[in-house]
Amino acid sequence: MSVFKKKASKWAVAALLITVLLTGCSDIKGQENTSKSIDNSASGSTQTQKENVSQNSSGSTSTKSDQKELLSDIMESAKEGKVINCDIAANETANIWDIEEKWGKADKTEEWIPEAKGCYTTYSKSNIVFGSNKGGAIFEIRSFDSQLKNISLSMVKDAFGKPEYAVKTNNQQIVGYTADTDYKLLFVFPEPSKSNKDPKLDHYCVLYPKGTVNIMSGDKGREW
Known part of the structure; x- marks a missing residue:
């Protein structure tokens, strides 16, 4: 046991x-x-x-939410005749000679361009180009801000809908929208191609059409 x-x-x-x-x-x-x-x-x-995150050439990141917010800021600034990161508005009171006094000598000045109805003054450090008429009044402001490089053509259309204005010229695709009664908003992209169907924004501009009218010569000016 x-x-x-x-x-x-x-x-x-x-x-x-x-x-x-x-x-x-x-x-x-x-x-x-x-x-x-x-x-x-x-x-x-x-x-x-x-x-949801893209990377631009400077190495910083930008989310889709950031890009949507940026586009919203672009539109709201355009309603006041301004581009982002610039306090100057395109209207009768803004004059290129006053800007030169405050900002100094421009990096580049293009003399009269008939099809654009004005002269263009470039300030590279500020990523800004001003368009002025014969009287020096600012009728267009272009922005080449680095933040724009993450915005694609499809993003602009998603944000603002079907463009009121769309042309292809000089290997560029330009789409336009009305920002306010007095202002137009134009986005300039490289022309879409097979290898680049949804190009990224090169620059955009706020246009004040009234500033391109020349009553003395009977020139009705630009609409876009």
Whole structure:
């Protein structure tokens, strides 16, 4: 009887050890599965973030939300005759000679351009170009701000709908919208191609059409 009890005791201990080992293995597998689930979730989150973030030439990042906000700022500024990051408005009171006194000598000045109805003055450091008529009044302001480089043609159409004005000229695609009663908003892109179907914005401008009218010569000026 004592021998039988000893064997039974050994079997009980062995069974207990097997149970502990099996339980431990199960816990380890559960932890592995949980870890894999967390890793997959993190991977999916990272991928989503990558899809919603683009990188510009300067290395900074811009999300789709940022771009939508930027487009909204562009439109709101245009309603006042302004471009982003510039306090000067295109209207009868803004004069190129006053700007030159405040900003200094321009980097480049283009003399009269008949089709544009004016002269163009470039301030490279400010990423701004001013269009002025024969009297020096500012009728157009162009912005080449670095923030614009992440905005695509499809984003502009998504934000503002079907363009009221759309032309292709000089390898460029230009789309336009009415910002306010007095102002037009024009976006200038490289012309779409097979290799670049959704080009990124080169620059945009706010146009004050009334400033291009020349009553003396009977010139009705520009609409866009």
